[in-house]
Amino acid sequence: MFRFVVDSRSTMNISINKSNHDIDANPESSLLDVLQQNLQLTGTKYGCGEGNCGACTVLVDGEATRSCITPVGSVAGRKVTTVEGLADDGQLNPVQEAFVEESAFQCGYCTPGFVISATALLSRNSAPSVGEIKSALSGHICRCGAYVRIVKAVQNAADSGGSK
C-alpha cells in the first residue's frame, strides 16, 4: 500500500499535572510518546503499545486511560494526570503510600499504571470489595506477579481514606 510521507503538526493546549502546556505535535501521536518524548515525563511506561498491559495508564479528566492508544489530539483542552502528578507537595497519595508499605511490586515497571488505576477506582468507590479491586485492575499486567500485595495495598489505601 502506498502511503504519503507527511508530517502534520499542530499546537494543542493540554493541562498536565495541573499546569498548562502548549504542545506542538502530530495530533495522531500517542499521548504516551508526547509525555515521554516531549515532556520527559517518563514515569508513564511503555509496555505493549496496544492497550493490553496497562503500564501506560494516566488519568484523563479523572478516568484511567491507556495513553499508548490515545491520540494526543483527543486530549486537547482536557486534564491529564500522570504518576508524577499524584503526590501533593511531596506527600504521597494513600495508594502510593500503601504500595510502598506493602512492597506491592518487584521491578516496579508496571507500578505507575497500577497506582493510577487504583487511584481512579478509589475516587469513585471509597470502599471497594476485593472483586471490585481485581476487576478495576484486570487490564494491567504485573509480570513479577505481585498481585496478592497489590490487592492488599489497595484495600489498605481504601481503609486509610482512599484517594483524598
Place this chain on the structure above:
Amino acid sequence: MNSDTQMLIRVVGPPFAGVIQQTGASPDSATLLEVFADGSVFVYSGKVEYGQGIRNSFAQMIASVLERDAEDIQVILADTARVPFDRGTTGSASTRTVGVQLAKAAEAAKAVIAKGLDPGDELGIEIVISGDEDGVAVDAFNSLTPHQGAARVDGTERVTGSAVYAHDFSLDGTAHGRLIRPPANGAKLVRLDAARAEQVPGFIQLVQVDGLIGVVAETKEAADRAASFVRARWDESGDYVSDWSMPAALNDRASEPVFLRDDGNALEGLTGAAEVISGTYYAPYVANAQMEPSAASVRWNDDGSLTVWCSNRAPFTEQAMLSSALGVDADKIRVITQEVGGSFGTKSQSVSLEAAILARESGRIVKVAYTREEEFSTSTVRPAALMEINAGVDDAGKLVAWDYTAVHAGDNAFRGRRGADSPYDAPSTRIRVADSPSPLPHGSYRSLGGAVNHFGREVHIDVIARQLGIDPLEFRLNNLSHPRYRRVLERVAEMSVWQSRPSSSSSSSGGKIGFGIAVGFDAGSYVAQIAQVSVEGSVVSVERVDVAFDCGKVFNPEGARNQIEGSVVMGLGTALWEAVEFDGGRVLSNGFGAYRVPRITDVPEISVEFIDDPADDPSGAGEPGIVPIAAAIANAVVDATGIALDRLPIEPQL
C-alpha cells in the same frame, strides 16, 4: 564515591564469599564498603536490581550490622566503573555469595568504629578482608537480625515514577534508532529500498553493517516513521519446524544424551520390577515477557571509549560482549545498568550492541528501545523439552528403578540439566539429558530447565501413585528419605486441607474441585506445594496454593515471600496457557493479546511458610518457588477431572 566528605573507612576484599569465589575468574580484591565522615555508608556490588529486591536486601543487611537505618546505606549496583567484578545476577545466589561477603565487610568496619575513630584521620583506614575460607562470613551473615516488614528502600521511586529504567532513560541530544528486522528467525535479506524513509523529516541515516539494518532519526517518532517506510524483501526458506511439530522435531533431531547419573542398573531394575509405568511429557517454549522491553542508549566519547546505559543481568558480561564485538578494550567500555523492569532470564544483550553500532555509524548518542512485538519476536525463550520416564515399582509401592531421559531444545543443554536429577530413593536411577536444534533463540528462564524437568517428574510420580492406588503424598514420603524434602512435604500437608480433602466435589460455582501436590529443589532450596483448583469445562481456576519453603535461615521473610508468590503466579501461566506459537522461525504470538499471562483476576490465595532452620545456610528464594507449581496444578486438574495430562499448557487439553 562520596566526594563531598572525607572517607573514613574503606573495606577491600574479594567480592564473593567462599567456594564461589574460587570457582570463577573473579578478581582478588575490590572496594566493597566505605564509611564517610558525614556518616554515610556506601556499598558496592556488581549485582543488578531487576525486581528481586537485592538493593534493599543489601541495605538492610549492612544496616543491621552497623545498627543504622537501611535508608542511610547507599547501595551502588552494576556500574562497571564503580563496582567489583561480578559474573551476573543469576541462580538466586546474590545473598549467599555477595551478601555474605558484604555482611563480613560491615562487621570489619564495625570493629574499627567500635575501637573509636580519629575524626582528624586524613587518609582513612583501609581494611582488607578475605573470602570465606574460615567460615567467618557465614557467621557474620547468620548473626544478622531478620528484617521485619515489607517496605523497601527503593519503593518511593517506584510509586512516583522517578525510578529510571533503560526504556525511559534519555540524554540531551540523543538520536533514536529502530532496527529493520527479518520477519522470521534466519530469514535472509533479498532487497532493501529506503528511498522514501529518507524523506521523513528528522531522518538521519540508514545503517547497514554486518547484517544489522537500522534507521537513525532525530526523534523516536521520526525513527518509527522512517522505519515504516523502509521496504525490505526477505527469503524465509529456512527451518520448517513449527510449534505443533516441535515435539517430534525434538525427538528426531536429539543429540546423544549426556549421563548425569547412572546408579545401579536402570534396565535390570525395570526388568525386575513388579510393574513398569512409563510416560512421555512435553513442555513448549515459553516467553519471559518481562514488562520492560529491552533498551539501551550508547555514547561514543571523544577518546574512543563508550558509555552504555542499558538493562542487563550481568554488566561485566555485557562489557565483554561489547568489547569483543566492537573491538574496543573492555576497560574503555562503561556499562551503567539502569533499574531493570524484570528479567527472569532474558534481557537482550544485542540491544546495546545494536545501539553501539548505530551510534558509531551516525556519530550520535543513540537510543534503541524495543517494541513489545520486537521483544516477543527476538528475545530468548525457555527451551521446549520432551521428557521420557520409565519407572519400576515393587509390590510394596517402592520405586526400584527410575529411568529419565529429557531432550531440551538448544545447543546449551546445561540449562536442561537443572532439576533433571531425581530425589527419589530408587536404587537404579539413570538420568540422561540431550539437546536438539532450536528453531527459536533459546535462553535462560526462571530456574532454567528446572521447572520443566520438575513438571515431567512430579506429574509422573502422581501417575504412578494413582495407578497403585496410593495417596500421592504418602507415595512420595514412602520413596523419599532425604530429610529436607520430607520436611517441606510434611509441612505443606499440615498447612492445607490435604489430609481431610474431599475425594471429589463441586464448588459453589459448579466447577469440579481437585487437589495436587508436588515437591522440588532448586538453587539450594527445597519447596513443596499443594494446589487447589476448580475446573469448569476447559477453564481452570487455581483457587489456593500452599507453599512450604526451605531456604535455610531467612534474612528478609517479606522479600522472600514476594519472590515466592511471584514464582507461583509466573508458573501458573506456564501451567494453564503459555506457549510461544511459531511457524518456521516466525513468532506468531508476539503480543499480550496472543500470549496470555496471569492477571490479577487469575491469582489464587497463596500461603507461604518457611522452615527457617538456623542450622542451614541461606539459599536461593527467587527461583525455587516456580519449580513444582506446574506439576502441582496439573496433578490437581487430573484429580478434578480424571483427564490424563502429559503436556503444558493445560487448558487447551481440556
